[in-house]
Amino acid sequence: MISSETIARVRERADIVVVVGEVVPSLKLRGRSYVGLCPFHKEKSPSFHVNRDRGFFHCFGCKESGTAIDFVMRIEGATFPEAIRSLAERFGIPVEEDRGGPRTEDDAKKKQREDLFAANALAAQFYEEQLRVHPEREYAAEELERRGLRPGTSPEVDDTLQAFRIGYAPHGWDALANYFRAQGMSPIVGESAGLLVPRSSGSGHFDRFRHRLMFAVMDVQGRVVAFSGRMLKDLPGAEKKETAKYINSPESPVYVKGQHLFGLFQARHAVRKAEQAIVVEGNFDVVSLHARGVDNVVAPLGTAFTEDQANVLRRFASSVTLLFDGDAAGKKAVLASRDPLRRAGISARVATLPEGKDPDDLARERGIEAVRDVAQRARGLLEFLIEDALDETFNQADAFERASRVERIAKLIADEDDPLVRSMAKSYADRIAGRLDMLRAPEAFRSLEQRVKQALAVARERSTGPLATPERARVRARAPGSAERTAIVGALLDYPSLLRDEEVEPCLALLSGPAALVV
Numbered sequence: 001m002i003s004s005e006t007i008a009r010v011r012e013r014a015d016i017v018v019v020v021g022e023v024v025p026s027l028k029l030r031g032r033s034y035v036g037l038c039p040f041h042k043e044k045s046p047s048f049h050v051n052r053d054r055g056f057f058h059c060f061g062c063k064e065s066g067t068a069i070d071f072v073m074r075i076e077g078a079t080f081p082e083a084i085r086s087l088a089e090r091f092g093i094p095v096e097e098d099r100g101g102p103r104t105e106d107d108a109k110k111k112q113r114e115d116l117f118a119a120n121a122l123a124a125q126f127y128e129e130q131l132r133v134h135p136e137r138e139y140a141a142e143e144l145e146r147r148g149l150r151p152g153t154s155p156e157v158d159d160t161l162q163a164f165r166i167g168y169a170p171h172g173w174d175a176l177a178n179y180f181r182a183q184g185m186s187p188i189v190g191e192s193a194g195l196l197v198p199r200s201s202g203s204g205h206f207d208r209f210r211h212r213l214m215f216a217v218m219d220v221q222g223r224v225v226a227f228s229g230r231m232l233k234d235l236p237g238a239e240k241k242e243t244a245k246y247i248n249s250p251e252s253p254v255y256v257k258g259q260h261l262f263g264l265f266q267a268r269h270a271v272r273k274a275e276q277a278i279v280v281e282g283n284f285d286v287v288s289l290h291a292r293g294v295d296n297v298v299a300p301l302g303t304a305f306t307e308d309q310a311n312v313l314r315r316f317a318s319s320v321t322l323l324f325d326g327d328a329a330g331k332k333a334v335l336a337s338r339d340p341l342r343r344a345g346i347s348a349r350v351a352t353l354p355e356g357k358d359p360d361d362l363a364r365e366r367g368i369e370a371v372r373d374v375a376q377r378a379r380g381l382l383e384f385l386i387e388d389a390l391d392e393t394f395n396q397a398d399a400f401e402r403a404s405r406v407e408r409i410a411k412l413i414a415d416e417d418d419p420l421v422r423s424m425a426k427s428y429a430d431r432i433a434g435r436l437d438m439l440r441a442p443e444a445f446r447s448l449e450q451r452v453k454q455a456l457a458v459a460r461e462r463s464t465g466p467l468a469t470p471e472r473a474r475v476r477a478r479a480p481g482s483a484e485r486t487a488i489v490g491a492l493l494d495y496p497s498l499l500r501d502e503e504v505e506p507c508l509a510l511l512s513g514p515a516a517l518v519v
Helices: 004-013 016-021 068-076 080-090 104-133 137-146 155-163 175-182 187-192 264-274 283-291 307-314 328-343 359-366 368-376 381-391 399-414 419-423 425-435 442-464 470-477 482-494 496-500 502-509 514-518
Strands: 028-030 033-036 048-051 056-059 167-169 196-198 205-207 212-218 224-231 246-248 277-279 297-300 319-322 347-350
Touching: 004 068, 004 080, 016 033, 016 048, 016 056, 016 068, 068 080, 068 264, 104 137, 104 167, 104 175, 104 187, 104 212, 104 224, 137 167, 137 212, 155 283, 175 187, 175 196, 175 205, 187 196, 187 205, 212 264, 224 283, 264 277, 264 283, 264 297, 264 307, 283 297, 283 359, 307 328, 319 328, 328 347, 328 381, 347 381, 359 368, 381 399
Parallel strands: 277 297, 277 319, 319 347
Antiparallel strands: 028 033, 033 048, 048 056, 167 212, 196 205, 212 224, 224 246
16 A cells, blocks of 8 residues: 555656646646646647646646646546656656555565566567567568558657557567576566477476467556557468467456457557547557558457457547447447446447458558548447348248347347437337338337337436446436437337337426427
8 A cells, every 4th residue: 555655746846737738738837827738628729737736637628626636536537546657757756655554465475576577578578679670570560561550651650650569570489588587587587488398308498479460458557468469470380380370478367358459558648538448359460550640549459349348548538439340249348348338337439340351451452531431420339230230141931030120129129228319219110110110010110119119218227227327327317319308309209109108208207398399
């Protein structure tokens, strides 16, 4: 636990103008305060004020305010102890711990984490250097060139490669192991970090990553916690072996892959400024888009999107656009992302990529504006899932298959938390009925109508009952836009009988003005 004396010294010595100025380049002295564009919301005229004497910032636009510690916590998504340590390191303040008695186990864990961070940082430094000097670095450079990212191509490309700490792992069995030995780094620590592997016969260790293009994985504080290595073209005369395209670091005390997002450290300021993140599937997608000017991009680390990842992302933005591949695996990833995003209180839209293309392909072949255009035409997550369910081929003449499709779509609606989206469920049902050719099957349509009303009732109970959360309460309090009111009114005019259903009362409560008069 950080001592109160250390916290007091950080509060006293951390210069808030220096801290804010690193993030807000527009900050300028005006009278007794510094003024700039707010990093927490979009604005054209500066309303963000920093007072050095008081050690305080305040935005007259979005009302964000606080100390240097508060600023670091919000801008970095850091906890209080993380913010204190970050500021202490920045301003040369020793961090003292309150002992409160023997804490040998905690001390050992802390030392282990520090050693792992040091090993990963040393490995990143080694891999970066090899990309510059190793005789076989050209194999890595060729793979980067294929993506339009060859070192030396442009300042933007070089800045991106440096920001993501891209490197090359030599083909030798013990290049990193020897480097660790020369630097005094214990091979046991290298093994714990997943960088070295113990030899099965004899003593010693060999490198886990060999002849690979290396991506450093960083936490939100910019510390290297893991690596991902992509295979390269075989060396002449090398023994050909079946191997995975990517090899990733195993989990460790500093790295649990379901808790980190690739590129979030580099994207955090852009995500906060845009008030939105773009989530893609691959590391190269992130690096490629970043180099071309779309820098609010992150990716899960070879896993389905997790709730921990969503919670980390929620520190920086409340909405995302999912830009996954348009194949079956990409659609499956979209569906798997829905629950984690919903539980974290993040609204999501889905952008559909051309068949067989990933974001990197699209950016290279058609330019970055094509990627921006696809992202801007993103649809709501629920709408995408319903459309996808309808687009799957099935036998419409088979009553069982039709009923199964209705069940699937009704469940999608029932699982929706947002009352405004649920209020349009009847409109969805109308469209669904037409697509499923149910207008000529009244009994099937009545079944769907009943299921949608049941979905509304279940969801209404969930959002107002004992499981209700402050986040859901805020969503319920949001006023609907004109398009949403139009959809609600249209559904009620088409089916006036719904006016008598208590399950639809939340929809009526959302209407006001002319819309209410029409009803």
